[in-house]
């Protein structure tokens with residue numbers, strides 16, 4: 001059974017390139033082994049990550065991510081069973097939202113910034129779907 005999970009969190013301290021590259025390199029080693037795919041978006045000090053895969057595998061990975069001391073204020077935005085994956089092309093794709101045209105962010109929120117704490121989970125998921133549509137996701141499986 002497949003599920004999709006969407007959460008937001010805030011970095012503890014600055015989001016450095018080193019931290020992003022460390023997280024992504026872990027994801028690109030660990031996720032294929034458990035069949036998890038997804039996308040990590042970041043902008044300012046905020047993370048927005050979607051994970052999809054088998055229910056046990058997604059739950060186990062999320063439990064590990066929750067304990068990671070490099071972020072805080074983790075909020076589960078959406079969780080549900082799915083018939084098919086949307087992010088099967090990415091073991092963990094990445095999007096640096098500060099490099100994105102602000103109009104894309106403005107489409108789903110009142111200000112042109114990533115703030116999943118202020119919008120619905122559905123709006124955050126719609127933003128990520130839009131990032132696929134406009135080919136803004138970097139990295140592949």
Ligand code: FAD
Nearest residue numbers: 023026027030031047049061064065067068069070071092
């Ligand atoms: P190790 O890398 O050996 O880590 C062991 C422990 O040390 C873990 O508890 C880890 O959280 C902690 N740790 C590791 N590096 C640091 C550091 N620099 N500073 C402080 N503590 C540290 N992992 C994935 O496998 N897939 C993902 O998709 C994924 N997404 C993530 C998204 C975000 C926003 C964050 C913050 C982390 C993410 N991680 C992801 C990392 C995850 O939280 C674990 O760190 C990682 O899965 C542990 O890998 P490991 O089992 O090889 O253990």
